[in-house]
Amino acid sequence: MPERKAPHWALWLSVSAGVVLVDQAVKTVIRHKIGLPQSIRVTPFFDLVLTYNPGAAFSFLSTASGWQRNLFIGIALAASVLILHLLRKHAGERLFCLGLSLILGGAVGNLLDRVQFGAVVDFLHFHLGEHYWPAFNVADSSITCGAGVLIWDALRRSKARSTR
DSSP, rough: OOOOOOOOOHHHHHHHHHHHHHHHHHHHHHHHOOOTEEEEEEEEEEEEEEESSSSSSSGGGTTTTTTHHHHHHHHHHHHHHHHHHHHHTTTOHHHHHHHHHHHHHHHHHHHHHHHHHHEEEEEEEEETOOOOOOBOOOOHHHHHHHHHHHHHHHHHHHHHHHOO
């Protein structure tokens, strides 16, 4: 059986780039098709909205006076540099790099929003009756899925170590 060659780290960057492209394309359509404070009911539990979140997840620090923009830009840049290093160092670890690539794509997608608009563009809004989940976007979903893949990979590795 031929030996499988480890993927080059540029493959993982293409996954991240794909996330950024999809995220930014969808956000552009939403910004041009939905006005503020318009909401489009898609299902009884899901709306398309246009919101600009100057904070982080769950609107953390969204009411701060503006200093948080530079903080979140700095965090995204630092995380991106670290992830690029890890992708180069561990390019052959497929699940690990897939998780990192999804997180990197999401971080860069939201970073572009912060630089361009001073806030992240959110548009997916789920609710059940009077209970609402904060609006989010493709980049946020990618970060969440990437974190899930990293957890799955860590559990898989832990199980493999414990059975040895």
